[in-house]
Amino acid sequence: MAHFVKKALADIRSNRFLNLITMITISLSILVVSVFLLFFENASRAIESWNQGGRAMIYLNKEFSLEMLPELKVKINALGDIDKIVYISKAQALDKLKKNMSSQSAFLKTLKENPLPDALEIRMKSYHSFEEVQKVAQSIKAIEIVEDVEYGQGWLGRFLQIFNLFKITGYAMCILFFLIALFITANTVRLAFYSRKLEIEIMRLVGASETFIKAPFYVEGLLQGFLGGFIGLTILLIAYLAISSGMTQSLASYLYFDIRFLSVKTIGLIIAGSTFLGWFGCYLSLKQILK
Amino acid sequence: MNDKRNKKLIIRLFNVSKRFGGKLALKDITLDVEQGELIFISGPSGAGKSTLLKILYLAQKASEGQILIDGMNLARISSSKLPCLRRRFGMIFQDFKLIPNRTVYENVALVLEAAGKKPSFIRKKVMQVLRITGMEKKINALPPTLSGGEQQRIAVARAVVGDPSIIFADEPTGSLDSKSAQAILDFLMEYHKKGATVLIVSHNLHLLERTVRGRNIEISEGTIKRIAPVLQGKERK
Numbered sequence: 159m160a161h162f163v164k165k166a167l168a169d170i171r172s173n174r175f176l177n178l179i180t181m182i183t184i185s186l187s188i189l190v191v192s193v194f195l196l197f198f199e200n201a202s203r204a205i206e207s208w209n210q211g212g213r214a215m216i217y218l219n220k221e222f223s224l225e226m227l228p229e230l231k232v233k234i235n236a237l238g239d240i241d242k243i244v245y246i247s248k249a250q251a252l253d254k255l256k257k258n259m260s261s262q263s264a265f266l267k268t269l270k271e272n273p274l275p276d277a278l279e280i281r282m283k284s285y286h287s288f289e290e291v292q293k294v295a296q297s298i299k300a301i302e303i304v305e306d307v308e309y310g311q312g313w314l315g316r317f318l319q320i321f322n323l324f325k326i327t328g329y330a331m332c333i334l335f336f337l338i339a340l341f342i343t344a345n346t347v348r349l350a351f352y353s354r355k356l357e358i359e360i361m362r363l364v365g366a367s368e369t370f371i372k373a374p375f376y377v378e379g380l381l382q383g384f385l386g387g388f389i390g391l392t393i394l395l396i397a398y399l400a401i402s403s404g405m406t407q408s409l410a411s412y413l414y415f416d417i418r419f420l421s422v423k424t425i426g427l428i429i430a431g432s433t434f435l436g437w438f439g440c441y442l443s444l445k446q447i448l449k
Numbered sequence: 450m451n452d453k454r455n456k457k458l459i460i461r462l463f464n465v466s467k468r469f470g471g472k473l474a475l476k477d478i479t480l481d482v483e484q485g486e487l488i489f490i491s492g493p494s495g496a497g498k499s500t501l502l503k504i505l506y507l508a509q510k511a512s513e514g515q516i517l518i519d520g521m522n523l524a525r526i527s528s529s530k531l532p533c534l535r536r537r538f539g540m541i542f543q544d545f546k547l548i549p550n551r552t553v554y555e556n557v558a559l560v561l562e563a564a565g566k567k568p569s570f571i572r573k574k575v576m577q578v579l580r581i582t583g584m585e586k587k588i589n590a591l592p593p594t595l596s597g598g599e600q601q602r603i604a605v606a607r608a609v610v611g612d613p614s615i616i617f618a619d620e621p622t623g624s625l626d627s628k629s630a631q632a633i634l635d636f637l638m639e640y641h642k643k644g645a646t647v648l649i650v651s652h653n654l655h656l657l658e659r660t661v662r663g664r665n666i667e668i669s670e671g672t673i674k675r676i677a678p679v680l681q682g683k684e685r686k
Contacts, residue, residue, distance in 0.1 A: 161562060172550060357548045363508060364607070365536035366563035367529075 166377035173350055177382060180346040184386025185393065187339035188432050192394045194328040195424055200417050201321060214295050214309035216278040222303050230278070233301055238294045239283040246277045275305060336435065343382060343439025347375055351447055368448070375440050383436020387429045395419065456483040458517075459615065459646050460505065465514030467500050467671075474500045476671040478514070482648070484614075487641050487663030489679060490650045497671040498650040499619050505648065506538050506617045507531060519614070536564050539608030539645075541637075543620035545600045547592040553579070553603050554588040560611045578606045582636065598629030605636055609645075616640060618649045 170177045216234070231243050246254075251274040256266055280298075282291065292315075295307040351358070361371050398419050420428070460482035467475040475497045482488055490498045503509040504516065507523065516523040518534065526534065540546075547556050554575060561571040579585045582602045592600055601621065608616055618637060622630030641647045647663075667675040 356546070357551075360546050360548060361559065361563060362532075363506065363535065363540055363546070364560045364563055365532045365534075365538075365611075366559075367532045370532075370563050 162373040162377045165374040166381060169350060169354075169374060169378055170381065173353065176346050176349060177378075180342055180382050181386045181389065183342040184339045184383060184432055184435065185389035187335035188387045188390030188428060189393050190335045191332045192391060192420065192428055194332060195428070196394065196398070196420055198325060198328065199420060199424065203418070205318065205321070214280050214291055214298070214307055216280060216298055216304055217306045217308065218276045218278070218303055219305040220275075222276050226303060230301070230303060234278070234280065234298060237297045240280055240294075241283040242281045244279045246279060248272045248274045248276050251277060339386070339435055340439050340442070343379060343436055344443040346382070347379060347440045347443040348447060350378070351375065351443070372444055372448075375444060376437060379436040379440030380433055381436070383433040384429065386436065387432025390432070391420075391425060391428060456485070458482065459484040459519055461517040463515040465504065465511045465516060467497070467504060467509065468512040474671050475504070475511075478673060480666065480673065482646060484646055485641070485644050486646055487679075488646075488648045489663060489665040490648065490668060491652060491665055492668035492674070494652060496668045498652070498668050501668065502617050502619050502648065502650050506540050507535060532563070536560075536611060537614050539611065539613035539616040541601070541604050541608045541616070541618040541621045543623045545592070545604045547600055547603055547607075549591065549593050552589050552591060553584060553595075556592065556603055557607045557610050560607055564611060574610055578610045582606045598625050598632070601625055601629065601633055602636075605633055609640055613645060615646045616648070618647070620651055621649060622651070622653065
C-alpha cells in the first residue's frame with residue numbers, strides 16, 4: 159500500500175497543474191453542495207423550532223364535557239407518538255388571553271359569554287417532520303368531538319412548500335455539480351493514463367498485475383476527492399466564520415434560533431462523498447480505457 | 450541424440466501464423482526450443498522475426514496455431530495468469546523501453562515490485578545486477594541522460610533482475626557500437642551459461658560469430674527457411 163501511495167503522490171507531483179485543476183473543481187462542487195446543506199440544516203432546525211418540536215392545539219366543540227376527557231385522551235394517544243396531552247379549559251384560555259393582551263384586554267370585559275373553546279395541547283414524543291404532525295393532526299380532526307386542529311398549517315405550511323421547492327432545486331444543483339466534478343476527475347485520470355501509456359505497457363510486459371497498474375490511479379483519485387472535499391469545507395468554514403460573527407446574534411434573535419455550522423455527521427458524509435467521487439471518477443475512466 | 454531427448458522442451462510452436470489484416474506476417478511456424486538453449490532468430494528486415502518474438506513474450510496473440518511455454522498453452526491461459534507467466538521472462542528491446550521519468554534504480558526495481566518482492570530484497574538484488582552491468586554509479590540518473598549503450602545495459606539489468614528462465618532479446622545490439630554490443634552479448638552469454646534459455650532476434654550475422662554454440666533459425670517472408678547450428682570460427686573454416 160505504501161508503494162501505491164508513494165507512486166500516487168509522485169504522479170500528482172509530476173502532473174501538478176492537472177491535479178490542481180481537478181482538486182479545485184472538486185472543492186468548488188463540494189462548496190456548492192455544502193452551502194445548500196448548511197442552509198437546509200439550519201432551515202430544518204428553524205422549522206422545527208417554529209413548530210415547537212411537534213406541537214398542536216386541538217379545539218373541541220361545544221358538546222364537550224369534562225367526563226369525555228379520559229376517553230378522548232385514550233383515542234388521541236392511540237393515534238401516534240403522543241408525549242403529552244394538556245387540557246386547557248375555555249376559562250383558562252380566556253385568562254391566558256387577558257394576561258397576554260394586558261392593557262388592551264378591556265374589551266374582553268364586555269363579552270357576555272366566553273367565546274373560546276375548550277382545548278387540548280399535544281406534543282409529540284419524537285418530531286421528525288412537519289408531515290408527521292400533519293398526519294396525526296388530520297387523524298385527530300376526524301374525531302367527532304374535535305372542532306379544529308391548529309399545527310401551523312397556514313403560514314408554516316406555505317413556507318414548507320417553498321422550502322421543499324428550494325430543497326428539490328438544491329438537490330438538482332448538487333447532482334449537477336457532482337456530475338461535473340465526476341466528469342473532470344474521470345478526465346484527469348484518463349489524461350494521466352495516456353501520459354503514462356508507455357510506462358503501463360512496460361509494466362504489463364514485465365509481469366505487473368492489473369491491480370498493480372491500477373492501484374496508484376485509485377489512490378490518486380481518492381486523494382484528489384478527499385483533498386477537494388477538505389478544501390471545499392475549509393472555504394465554507396472560513397466564509398461561515400467571517401459572515402456569522404457579525405450576523406448570527408441579530409438574526410438569531412429575529413428568527414428565534416441560532417445559525418450553526420454543519421454537524422460532524424454531515425461533514426463526515428461530505429468528506430466521504432467527495433472521496434467516493436474521486437474513486438468513482440477513476441473507476442469509470444479505467445473501466446472505459448481498459449475494457 | 451539421447452542427450453537431446455532428455456532435455457525439456459520449454460517452448461513449442463505448432464503451425465503458428467500471424468495475420469495483420471489481410472497480410473500474413475508469420476506462416477505455419479513449427480519449432481521446439483529446449484531448456485537452456487541459445488537461439489538466434491535471423492533474417493532480413495520485415496521477415497517476421499520481431500513478430501515471432503512478440504508472440505512468444507505475449508505482447509501479441511497468434512492468429513492460428515498452438516504455443517506451449519513450459520507446458521502452458523498460451524491460447525488457453527487466463528488473463529489473470531498472464532502476469533505470473535511474464536515474470537518468468539526477461540525482455541530486452543531494441544528501443545530499450547525504459548520509463549523516461551523514472552531513475553535507473555526504479556526502472557530495474559519495477560520488475561521485482563510488480564512481483565511483490567520485499568523492499569529489502571529489491572534493494573539488494575537491483576544493486577547486485579547494476580554492479581554486474583557496471584551501472585551502479587548511475588542509479589539516480591534518468592534514462593534520457595544516458596548513452597545508448599548505457600540505456601541498453603539498464604534494459605539488460607531489468608531483464609535479468611528477476612532471474613528469468615527465458616530471456617527474449619529483440620535486436621539487443623542493433624543501435625550500439627561494437628564495444629557496447631560485445632558487452633551486452635557477453636552479459637547475455639553469462640546468463641545463458643547459468644541455465645537460462647535465450648532467444649535473440651538479430652539481422653546482424655556477425656553477432657553469431659561472437660557467441661557460444663547455439664541454433665540459428667533463419668526466417669524469411671514469415672516462414673522458417675533454415676535451422677542450423679551456429680558454428681564458431683574454426684568450425685566454419
